[in-house]
Amino acid sequence: xxxxxxxxxxxxxxxxxxxxxxxxxxxxxxxxxxxxxxxxxxxxxxxxxxxxxxxxxxxxxxxxxxxxxxxxxxxxxxxxxxxxxxxxxxxxxxxxxxxxxxxxxxxxxxxxxxxxxxxxxxxxxxxxxxxxxxxxxxxxxxxxxxxxxxxxxxxxxxxxxxxxxxxxxxxxxxxxxxxxxxxxxxxxxxxxxxxxxxxxxxxxxxxxxxxxxxxxxxxxxxxxxxxxxxxxxxxxxxxxxxxxxxxxxxxxxxxxxxxxxxxxxxxxxxxxxxxxxxxxxxxxxxxxxxxxxxxxxxxxxxxx
Numbered sequence: 429x430x431x432x433x434x435x436x437x438x439x440x441x442x443x444x445x446x447x448x449x450x451x452x453x454x455x456x457x458x459x460x461x462x463x464x465x466x467x468x469x470x471x472x473x474x475x476x477x478x479x480x481x482x483x484x485x486x487x488x489x490x491x492x493x494x495x496x497x498x499x500x501x502x503x504x505x506x507x508x509x510x511x512x513x514x515x516x517x518x519x520x521x522x523x524x525x526x527x528x529x530x531x532x533x534x535x536x537x538x539x540x541x542x543x544x545x546x547x548x549x550x551x552x553x554x555x556x557x558x559x560x561x562x563x564x565x566x567x568x569x570x571x572x573x574x575x576x577x578x579x580x581x582x583x584x585x586x587x588x589x590x591x592x593x594x595x596x597x598x599x600x601x602x603x604x605x606x607x608x609x610x611x612x613x614x615x616x617x618x619x620x621x622x623x624x625x626x627x628x629x630x631x632x633x634x635x636x637x638x639x640x641x642x643x644x645x646x647x648x649x650x651x652x653x654x655x656x657x658x659x660x661x662x663x664x665x666x667x668x669x670x671x672x673x674x675x676x677x678x679x680x681x682x683x684x685x686x687x688x689x690x691x692x693x694x695x696x697x698x699x700x701x702x703x704x705x706x707x708x709x710x711x712x713x714x715x716x717x718x719x720x721x722x723x724x725x726x727x728x729x730x731x732x
Contacts, residue, residue, distance in 0.1 A: 566619060658682045
């Protein structure tokens with residue numbers, strides 16, 4: 429299965445929500461409103477849905493226009509909204525990473541969003557690109573998180589840094605980056621503890637991790653990536669609000685899109701926060717972390 433076919437298959441639940449809303453509908457004065465309702469059901473968000481339905485209304489499709497013609501127009505308009513926030517994240521990091529100046533990626537987000545698995549998928553991807561990544565178990569709250577990361581490190585055969593019994597996550601990250609510099613790891617991927625956005629003490633620990641990292645590598649060499657669970661839909665906004673304002677985020681990875689009918693949440697997030705979407709998780713396999721493509725994503729959620 430090709431990459432686009434996999435993405436389309438993974439977003440099938442979302443595209444089916446939209447398709448059900450449009451099947452058999454006449455293109456009349458109510459059609460734009462029906463498009464907006466369909467997009468809202470797919471969690472595209474109020475602002476983006478209203479803007480897109482307005483473009484449909486102004487396009488003035490004839491009554492003989494096919495649903496496919498409308499969807500193709502909609503895909504183009506959606507792509508226009510998302511394209512400025514599409515990044516070649518993996519290629520950019522791969523090109524700039526070096527043994528003397530490793531890239532550091534801090535994976536942050538709430539419990540259960542898929543940080544640990546995404547960190548492993550990212551490490552596997554960079555290994556395929558010829559790098560020697562180092563996975564860092566900086567979740568000092570849950571022994572199970574360390575065990576899970578250790579399992580993945582062995583499975584994909586990459587280096588891992590963990591310090592069992594240590595509670596200072598920032599200290600673990602400091603040691604890991606020093607190790608990377610000495611051992612030739614060009615990319616350091618830090619799996620931090622999941623934390624709820626209303627826990628100021630845990631957020632303060634993240635701030636400490638960022639301060640420690642800044643002492644060892646330049647700001648341009650550290651990327652903070654927020655992991656969002658695609659199943660949460662509009663609830664993702666409260667998470668994004670907190671992490672963007674209190675921690676600072678360079679981009680977002682949206683996971684679990686293969687299991688949700690709310691896959692339109694990417695449009696909603698971008699419309700509100702104007703933040704790059706770096707990648708999407710479209711399955712449980714190690715290769716199911718994909719570079720985000722605005723066009724492929726838009727066509728997939730519309731079932732084109």
